[in-house]
Amino acid sequence: MSGSTIIPWVVGNWKMNPMQANSQQLIQDLKQQLKQNPISEQQCRIGIAPISIALLSVQQQLLDxxxxxxxxxxxxxxxxxTGAYTGEVSAELLKDSHIDYVLIGHSERREIFGDNVNVIQEKVKNALNAEMKIIYCVGESLEQREAGQAEQVVLQQICDIAALVKAEQWNNIIVAYEPIWAIGTGKTASPEDAQTMHAKIREGLSQITPLGAEIAILYGGSVKPENAAELAACADINGALVGGASLNAESFYQIAQAFAKSK
Structure with a gap:
């Protein structure tokens, strides 16, 4: 089942980057790229995920x-x-600041910061209760792929949240497939391998919800301008979650343009 009619998404995950002055310049450069060569919302939806202390300033800078x-x-x-939870930012506080989208389950949160299944489920539940939209990240390690467990691992990660999502809430879910071995390494799953996994994810989603054919499935893992068009041509790859390349406005724009032209 193909998701080829889905409007693509290209989301830049800045991770723990950059400094404030560089952030402001990056946004200015991206806006200039889009002014010179527009991409409509019907061609591709674009998002930026900055560090938490920059969320509101970036949001303000993007208004024009x-x-x-x-x-x-x-x-x-x-x-x-709300409450006495030093250092935390809740779904309700984000929503109150008009932040409607959130990444949950990124491999760096799972691997480095101990976001196990229970933690991820709590985050998903909180986001949905606050009527936020979730970009839910899944992916396998190199060891799991080499052991032939990639599909099993990824589909289990989908199943981990399935019971928490009400029938109508699947409209608020975007899935991002990020093979852990390809994140920040310069390695990328071949378009064929990526499409195979995306098709398997779509098959799994379609068994869970009638909306499975309509859910955007993004690819992440060293996406760059050089491979964006080839990935974008795959029927079940509906966009990209971009790491390092999103810290360069021209590179990020070129990736968005590749997906805008492909569908």
Whole structure:
């Protein structure tokens, strides 16, 4: 089942980068690229996930962009609401600041910061209860892929949240497939391998919800201008979650343009 009619998404995950002055310049450069060569929202949806202390300033700076660029939180708290939780930012606080999108389950959160299944489930539940939209990250390690467990691992990660998502809430889910071995390494799954996994994810989603054919599935893992068009041509790859290349406005724009032209 193909997701070829889905409007693509290209989201830049800045991770723990950059410094404030560089952030401001990066946004200015991206807006200039889009002003010179527009990409409509019907061609490709664009988002930026900056560090938490820059979310509101980036959001403000994006208001006068020539097309809508969404501000995306990189994470949120497993704790809901407000209270005595030093260092935490809840779904409700994000929503109150008009941040409607959030990444959950990124491999760096899982691997480095101990976001296990229970933590991820709490975050998903909180985001959905606050009526946020989730970019839910899944992916296998090199060891799991070499052991032939890649599909099993990724589909299990989908199943980990399935019971938490009400029938109508699947409209608020975007899936991002990021093979862990390709994140920040310069290695990329071949378009054929990526498409195979995306098709398997779509098959799994379609068994869970009638909306499975409509859910955007993004590819992440060293996406760059040189491989974007080839990835974008795959029927079930509906966009990209971009790491390092999103810290260069021209590179990020070229990736968005590749997906805008492909569908």
């Amino acid at each position: 962009a020539s097309c809508e660029i969404l501000s995306v939180a990189q994470d949120l708290s497993r704790i809901a609401g």
